[in-house]
Amino acid sequence: MSGLVGLLFASAAGASEAVAPAKPDLVKGQATSTQICVACHTADGSRGSPANPILQGQHPQYLVKQLTEFKAGQRRNAIMQGMAAALSEEDMRNVAAFYASKQAKPGFSRDAGLVALGERIYRGGIADRQVPACAACHSPNGAGMPAQYPRLAGQHSDYTELQMNAFRSGTRANSLQMNGVAAKMNDREIKAVSDYIAGLR
Numbered sequence: 689m690s691g692l693v694g695l696l697f698a699s700a701a702g703a704s705e706a707v708a709p710a711k712p713d714l715v716k717g718q719a720t721s722t723q724i725c726v727a728c729h730t731a732d733g734s735r736g737s738p739a740n741p742i743l744q745g746q747h748p749q750y751l752v753k754q755l756t757e758f759k760a761g762q763r764r765n766a767i768m769q770g771m772a773a774a775l776s777e778e779d780m781r782n783v784a785a786f787y788a789s790k791q792a793k794p795g796f797s798r799d800a801g802l803v804a805l806g807e808r809i810y811r812g813g814i815a816d817r818q819v820p821a822c823a824a825c826h827s828p829n830g831a832g833m834p835a836q837y838p839r840l841a842g843q844h845s846d847y848t849e850l851q852m853n854a855f856r857s858g859t860r861a862n863s864l865q866m867n868g869v870a871a872k873m874n875d876r877e878i879k880a881v882s883d884y885i886a887g888l889r
Contacts, residue, residue, distance in 0.1 A: 709781065710778065712748070712781045712782050712784070712785030712786075713782050713785075714782070714785055714786050714789055716778075716779075716782040717782035717783040717784070717785050717786025717787075718786050720775070720779050720782060720783040720786070721733070721783055721786055721787070724771055724774065724775075724783075725743075725771070725783065728740045728767070729741070729743050732744060732787075732790050733746070733786075733787040733790060734790070734793055735793055735795070735844070738844040738845070738846035738847060739844075739846055739847060739850065740844075740847060741843065741844065741847050742792065742793075742795075742842065742843055742844060742847075743787040744787060744790040744791065744792040744793065745787075745788065745790060745791060745792030745839055746784075746787055746788060746792075746838060746839050747788060747832060747833075747834040747835065747838060747839060748781070748784035748785050748787075748788040748834075749784075749834055749835035750832070750834070750835070750837075750838045750839075751780075751783075751784035751787060751788070752777075752780045752781055752784045754862075755772045755775060755780045755783075755784070756772075756777075756780065757862050758771075758772035759772040759773055759775065762861075762862050763860065763861075763862040764859070764860075792839070792841070792842055793842065794842050794889055795841075795842035795843065795844070795845075795886045795887060795888075796886060796887050797845070797883045797884060797886050797887035798845065798883060798886070799879075799880075799883045802876070802879060802880035802883050802884070803880075803883065803884055803887070805876070805877065805880040805881075805884075806880035806881045806882070806883050806884025806885070807884050809821075809822065809873075809877055809880065809881045809884075810822040810823055810881055810884050810885065810888075811823050811828070814872070814873070814877065817872040817873075818872065819869055819872045819873060820869065822840070822881060822885070825837040825865075826838070826839075826840045829841060829888060829889065830842070830843075830885060830888035840885045840888065841885070841888035841889060842885075842886065842887075842888060842889070843885055843886060844886060845879075845882040845883045845885065845886040846882075848881075848882035848885050848886070849878055849879055849882040852866075852870050852873070852878045852881075852882060853870070853878060855867050855869070855870035855871075856870035856871055856873065856878070
């Protein structure tokens, strides 16, 4: 009987090992970054063009989610849909882990006149329009929450503003929560909070 129990445990252990995804390979992730992502996101996902997101230090689960949704057409962008189409699930996990392993460089705000408004919205929301504080989901220092909300601290203000406007118009439709938040904000408020986020440390 004990031999049978041991065999069952051995079989169960083998099955769980077979199901568990392989640990991300940072070397392969770097190769994907170098071959596919470098033109828009730089070799290590750092501070490239303000129109493109900084990927350094971003939660790997969030990056995999975005790549998966680009590939499936749930998030639309002609360039990214084409790039993601060539990636396997393993490629996505590897490149996401590679970018996540890098230390994000600090950013800075550019518009001193809007920083105070941006900080008020980020930390306290806009009560009369039921706009929640950004900090509630993305944390007070912009670190976000793995697998749920992305890191925002230091992100290019141009990119954040572009995404907020896309959420507001509905052209980016892969987060109903963000569609609802952005729909209640005007241009100045979006610009202010985007600029404040860029300087978060």
